[in-house]
Amino acid sequence: MSQYTPDSEAAVEEIVRAARARSEPLEIAGGGGKRALGRPVQAAATLSLGKLAGITLYEPSELVIAAKAGTPLAEIEARLKQQGQRLPFDPPRLHRLYGGDRDTASIGAVVASNLSGPRRVHAGAARDSLIGVRFVNGAGETVKSGGRVMKNVTGLDLVKLMSGAFGTLGVLTEVTFKALPAPETEATLVFEGLDDHQAVACLSAGLGSPWEVTGAAHLPAVAGAPARTLLRLEGFETQMAYRGKALGDALAGFGGCDILRGADSAARWAAIGELEPLAAHDDEAVWKVSTTPNKAPEVAAAIRAATGARLYYDWGGGLIWVAVPAEGDAGAAAIRAALSDAGGHATCMRAPDEIRAAIAVFEPQPEPVMALTRKLKETFDPDRVLNPGRMYAGV
């Protein structure tokens, strides 16, 4: 298996053009570690972006940062931190899920997978902060979309299309993000002992309040630990005192709460973003289930009843992380059946190769949407050179 490691956009173009000419599909890798994810890609060669790295622009007073796609996320976060800023959407690494070094995850892969952490409920997904991209399409042409300013409605928005396309529409070479000032401090209200319905009601009430809840998760009871429902606030210290009290009073109907402050609060949310509450064992498959928040308890109950899954809620209930035994279809049919009334979708985040090859890893789409999906692939990558089949067969 050949391995290409271009260090310039021009070299990426050349590799893609040559691969197209030889009808040799390429598997695209950022930091590399998560190759065993998505649908298995049948590719004879890997195009690794590891050497296409470096921050290309950072203007703190304009809240904008750009980097080549192979730049480690860790480097970007460290640079932003020096100026008291951060990426708005809390990108997780998921290194505990996939193994490997947490510091190798690349910014290109964050975009390609549209990775967003707990703050997504407040700050939007990765795609919402992404303001510009450069990528090489399947014809080996560099295309740019968006730019380095916050507001831009010039032409079709390919920036959004590139995020969450898992490298099937183009090889990202450079990405530009909007940054935000990091808050002075944070605090987390912790309610204990709520059942799933009460918990999601509590999260909804918090998210519907004026006090700017920036994290909303529920960890059901597990052996030895009671259920915990968590709501995060961020801002200046003085605001934390006021908002913490106001929010606690407004949610008094759900019982009293403890408050985690500063670093304790931050550590708790990092753990939630990195799936620690699931403590998934190696012999378990992991699913990411997205549904309407207040329908989540029913969906969760149906999944539990059918598979015996362990799970927890993030995004105010809108995201359920599920661990099931990696047997049979790894719960695919049961999980999707649970969603059929509530609406939403499920992605298999981890499972052995043979299971992923046999099930729909990404949610199957209605035919008119699938037809569009295939046509879009055609317009970007007519000969299916880039990550063929990673998301859907034939795409």
Added chain:
Amino acid sequence: MSSLALPAVDAGILAKRARIVERLGEVVGARWVISDEDELRAYETDALTAYRQIPLAVALPSTTDEVSRVLAVLNEEGVKVIGRGAGTSLAGGALPLADSVVVGVSRMSRVLDIDTANRAIRVEAGVTNLAVSGAVDHLGFFYAPDPSSQLACTIAGNVAMNSGGAHCLKYGVTTNNVLGLTVVLMDGTVIELGGTHMDSPGYDLLGLMTGSEGQLGIVTEAVLRILPKAEGARPVLVGFSSNTDAGTCVSDIIGQGMLPVVIEFMDRPAIRICEDFAHAGYPLDVEAMLIIEVEGSEEEIVEQLAKIVAVARDNGAVHVREAKTPAESAAIWKGRKSAFGAMGRISDYMCMDGTIPTGRLPEVLVKISEICEGYGLGVANIFHAGDGNLHPLVLYDVNDPEQLEKAEACGADILELCVEVGGCLTGEHGVGIEKRELMTSQFNATDLDQQMRIKTMLDPQWLLNPAKVFPLAGRPEPVRLKTSEAA
């Protein structure tokens, strides 16, 4: 009409007008098809009034299904389609063509579902922007994107143009606030994207549709994110003796970790015009003025405003007026909100809409004055400074063809300047017909081809709003489907 060319009119389409009108009537009911010339006049232009053209007909469907059948008919007949909300586009996006049918969604204006538990509202696309907030106001919620035209403009137009407003600095633009869409493709296929849940699966078609200016499909319904209202909000008005001081003040506020909900900028001519109209008590002895609004509890507001005023004073602010009462807040906003009307009273104007990196603000403002002086035209600047979205209003006389041409050329120079310094041609109004030919200054042929391949794939005959967005030169030949000419 001035320098902007329109595609040649298809005489074959004009010839079968009666049949098209009849077929549309069969779908939506004859009374909802407009074909009388006097009545068609209401649709001959949008808010870019320099351009006018009466369409072949107007159809006003009332459901997604009717839109689907209308498009299927027009697709079969090979007729061009111009989607229309309220016609407030400032880029000529809703300008008809002589051989086109305008498909308006004004009758589709129902709020379908309000879901505060999940912070979402489902509406038909013809509902106005303000009505969305209005529907949830009593529940303590609002819809964040707030274009100045919000009283009139529709969610359909907002989605098509990816509209923004003063609050975008904190809450984002339309694309950041849409959870789901129902879209009818040109062949009549109905697709449902997203829903009340976050992160729709597969390719981000929601993101692709939003801001696509009626090029890819007709939007009939939307699920929008609604947000809880802040406890309170209050502006401060700060005046400076130079644009540069005001510009660096904006950078410093953000650089120091504050994120107000609004930072609006007005230059001397804009201040004067608005003050004459609204008597808002604006300072007339300053070169530039910022309106900065913060949100939160009373204590938070006081604390944030104190920090902002300190930064402003460090940057040489010569005038500071903190609103202390709701009446004072309203007065500060009144001048800004009436800006477009006030301007219209004294002159015709073209409202440009470029964005720039905020660090280049002072230099760009100087250059804009020079460009306008070069054409002998006046200019006033009012804009969303926090995100670098400039709105130079280029003043001209609409009845003087020479001035119109100058205003167009002047506007083009300004937008090219925006691109040159790292910004873009449009921050919120869209490309429409107005900036179509300028697209080549921001995109090269490869960039544009990639976009046009998507257009062709979704609309092979190039029937959807075809004179807009993409430069006329370099377009692919439309794939001519067999029309039912012989039928």
